[in-house]
Amino acid sequence: MFIARTIPELRDHLTRFERPAFVPTMGNLHDGHIALVTQAKPLGDATVASIFVNRLQFLPHEDFDTYPRTWDSDCAKLEAAGCDVLFAPDEKALYPEPQTCKVHPDPALADILEGHFRPGFFVGVCTVVMKLFSCVQPRVAVFGKKDYQQLMMIRHLVRQFALPIEIVGGETRRADDGLALSSRNGYLSEGERAEAVQLSRALKEIAEAVRGGGELAAIEGRPMQALAQRGWQPDYLTVRRRLDLQPPAALDGAEPLVALAAARLGSTRLIDNLEIEPWAAKP
Template structure:
């Protein structure tokens, strides 16, 4: 596996190798990331992963400085998976000067749910992804390719897809299913923050989303706001601090407008703190 730290090094590594299949990450890799890399491999001529902890998407009180950096393990996992190129820029390599030009996503999609509780988060995400796309796909002669993002970050996936569409980028955005532990907990780099006791309880978030989805589909169900309020209360009673447990249309993450909309493709999404660890999850139904 070739490791490139600068954009010129990356473009030299990719020159003449065809269309990249790209998996961006912030490192601290787990089986879910590796599944995305393996999913990407047949989708391009050269498989590229990136590791970059992006300061722009962290709020001042969040865990940028303490976010786990596990370089040796990450490299070993990517090598074993058959990744061809790892792009691991330093902050000065990707942001050699203050990033005053930023990509501001559509507020109708980006200012709700995660964007409501983490203001500016998706501007940071879109800005770094656009820059990574520029580094990976443009300059090596390929002129486009495929990028794979996990469904666990459901809203992020939708924001990136919309950005690619609106800027007419020649990049196919492919979704990877959420990888889960045997008990159903969505794999996440932040799971490592959980105490042993909290790790046993963490599956309660995915269970709450499943129960909410079942309640929505039940004949004679209560109105959706009442079901969501009950789900929030029930999870809070278990000792969590939920930000949201909600059901939205898959198409645009807007609330279903009527009973007929509740019959269509929906997704239950949740974010909640267990102790000091904030977890997110979702369930399509």
């Protein structure tokens, strides 16, 4: 596996390839990340991963300084998965001067859900992704569905700028009990880890309730209250249209939906989602 630390070094190495397939990460890799790398391998003539903890997407009170950095383990996992190129710049290499030019995504998509509770988050995400795309110049990029709104945002970004990149979504990988794999799961205490599965269970309950019919406010409100009673601090548990992440006009089974959740357990904020397929018979 070739490791590039600078943009010129990366670009020089990639001149020998025509169709790089790219998986951007912030490191502290788990099986979900490695599944994305495995998914990317047949999609290009070189599999490229990046590791970069992007300061621009962290709010001042968030965990940038304490975000886990596990370099040796990450490299071993990527090499075992058959990754061809690892781009691992430091901040000076990727941002040699203050990044005053930033990508400001559509507020209709960027300022809801995660963007509402983490103002400016998607500005940081879109800016670093645009810069990484410029560095790698992939023809395919794979993003995990666990960060569902982020995946939607990147697809919108690529359409808006007419980038010649196919964006592929990777299914969420889960532990045996249903907890979505996340780098931040490592923050959970033993007791919190046992409790954390309640988030995915709440999403399953929402999906079942949606198919059963009823008022959306009640369908969303019941699991919010139940988690709060168990000691969680929920930000949202909501049902949205997959098309644009706006609330559905009706729960009639005619369009693809997604249930999304974000909640804090102790000091750890977890997110998850569950797609809900249409269930009404087509005319």
